[in-house]
Amino acid sequence: SLYKDYREMFAREKPDLVHLNTPPNIRLEVLEAAESAGVSAVIMEKPLAIQGEDYLAIKEFCQGSKVKVAINHQLHFHPRRFELQKIVEDGNLGEMRFITAGCGMNLAFQGTHTLQAIGAFHPKGKPQRVFGQISGAGSETHRVDVCGTFPTMVVGNLEDTPQKHFAPGCAQAIIDFDDGVQALLQSGEIAPKVGREAINTHKYVTVYGSKGHVRWTMWSWEVLVDGKSQGGTHEYWDEDILGQARMTEAMLDWIGDDRAVHPLCFDRAHLDFNIILAIYMSGLQNRMVDLPVEPELNLINKMRAALS
Template identity: 40%
Template structure:
């Protein structure tokens, strides 16, 4: 039985915790938060006895195998470093993994030097219908893949990272070779996930597939729900047909046969979170089963987002991977505000 702990007991952490009722190989042994009221409420809701204001004390006493790090993204570098220093075997960290070039480079170096395994919580990868449609693509049911189209109506860091992971995984994690794009709107640069309000990019992959990436108010409306958070989607087009997933429905066309169906996003999301956690256990048990949303792959995707920012500033394509410059926040703020 894997021992699991939580650092951060806010609303998003509840999405991580509630799936443990359906997980057989792990149990929550400790939780930590600086907010006493939130800590106690979380512990009461999920039946966790060991509650800590001091995260170091929790790690020293409980010695968890897995740490769920569910805090604001501005704390990624110090808290990931903290977990690695305490020799936590595996950390599941919320997205986005970074904000700018500076913390991206620090986290990349930490991942290369640390014995701790890091998994980024892009759980859409594990949605049941996504797994099915990805198998269709991998098995060649839609023929040779020519184009992938992903979009979300929130910002590139808030929800764009989710759909970019889908583009990468639907394409078999082929290397990203080039990005050309633009950004607009500076309102969200002052948020906890500072990013342009809108972004659009064209991404070339090493295997010849091309992808379009659109986020913000310029992105397609994918469902009847008016909330900007309900429009994540991906479509993959091949020589024999296409597949498309949205948060509430899906469709598939193969050799002239069309299918369409609906699903409950909330139910699927909990199931996906459980699968993501179970895959972390698999990786701990077997080095030959690396996690599909591990840090190494997520940094490839985040590098493309940084490349998009630089492309917008230079009005030119950016070859990937690249070494992002410092100061992107200031440069984008000057341009957009």
């Protein structure tokens, strides 16, 4: 059935699980309606927020609600990336040294995917502080890859668009972890172009250890351990179908068993967005910022004023 009112859909269909794929500015009201309707769980599109105000409001809701919330970072469950995460988890790279990760679009569109990738390959590391640089307030027009079609899209950055994905067009940050590992995050124009022509095809993560490295991009993979290398290619959209399904299955497992906490649950995901807010503050204030940070308010307008 098709509905014009999601509240009516909640009342009539009584879903156990809802995929929430709205612009960021109305997600809290849908979460509240889901709780009122008795929905068990919600998988919410990234980013979970845009700036400090909605981040704090959604955090307060999730930490006081019975609804189980996860963020749609389905790349965690892509078969190839999951295999590479297991290689690192099993210690095959030896002592972890450094992580680089990047994306072609801004931090609101793809930056949380990139931060989640860093955390997925280094789940035991606790971020301690971040130093960030930001630039670019104006909108850009790009081609995007949508399941093999290539429409043109206006990426607003700090200007208003229907997507409401406000963020600086370009960002770079160094993240310090408590175990001495550092991670380099690059977003937007400064990020390496590792994909195809479309702007949304350049997500990647590389993990370096004392015995070698692993590298994942949306289209390829590479493992080098003790001087022996292997690698290959994959089609992102083929991987994505499986990743979305496995992410959803993990949520159904969590609905049925409170102990089967989803790897992308809000309690973990909000820490990544806290880093993004700290990057904004670091870029505006020209200083390192300790983590987790109590976010400043009105960050989007402050960045508009500073970067326009």
